[in-house]
Amino acid sequence: MTQPAVVSSHPATHSPSTVGAQQLRHPTPNPTHRRHPVHHDRSSVFTALQSLLHLIVIAIFIITFCVQPFRIPSESMESTLLVGDFLLVDKQAAAPDGAGTLLPTAAIRRGDIxxxxxxxxxxLHLVKRVIGLPGDHLRLRDGRVYINGHALTEPYAVYRPSPPDNFRDNFPRLHSADPEIDSHWWIRMRSLIENNELIIPTGNYFVLGDNRNDSEDSRYWGFVPREAIVGKPLVIYFSLQTHDPDDTDGYGGNDGTGASLAQSATATPTRRHPGKIDSVVDFARWGRTFQVVR
Incomplete structure (x- = not known):
């Protein structure tokens, strides 16, 4: 069997040329020493994929049962919520009594959004502020809200200049109705008026938009049943800048009704005036990012 060449430790026994040749010679590998292929640890790859799958399942669970993203495309909640705001809504906080919940729950209170x-x-989804609770006697006089005979303090309410509207500003009214009012609500509302005040039934809530003169709310279509409440907005996680107040596109111009539709954040908006946003700085309202909704 051929042995690997070894550089001798006694160079005096070899001629200079022989020594040089031996010093440049590489050892011959022993054919009996076979190389074994390196196997990758497949279990570690599987573990990583399994962890990723678990994270995806948890994320889907949270979005489905705990929080849900929405965006604001109309002006009826200004200036609390602006056109182009993206919200995270806590679905557990407003869960009905008796429902299984993971996060702390709270009763629906006056002033809650x-x-x-x-x-x-x-x-469809709407976003408004709770004004009247079950059992309340409610009326509006010259746009101001009265609950059980007392004027309600509303620092969040905005009154933009607009033509007088008796139905909107002096609610409820038995003898006149706005053409936008839902016919079923008009009939029901008349049966719930006592001493010029609207009595809110058990299990129902009266809601208004903060932008009082540009909001289609409980004045026009009635109460919100407890079981219809999806959740409470937690935070504005992003806000797109808008430059055209008449823009009705998905970025959230006036939708023509002031309905303050809380659209799913996954909906794809289209912009009619792309040239109006010239930079990343103009594209978003960075100061509203991560702002708590109140």
Missing amino acids: IVFHDPVDAS
């Missing part, structure tokens, strides 16, 4: 199913079209 809520997201709920549109009483007229349950496939």
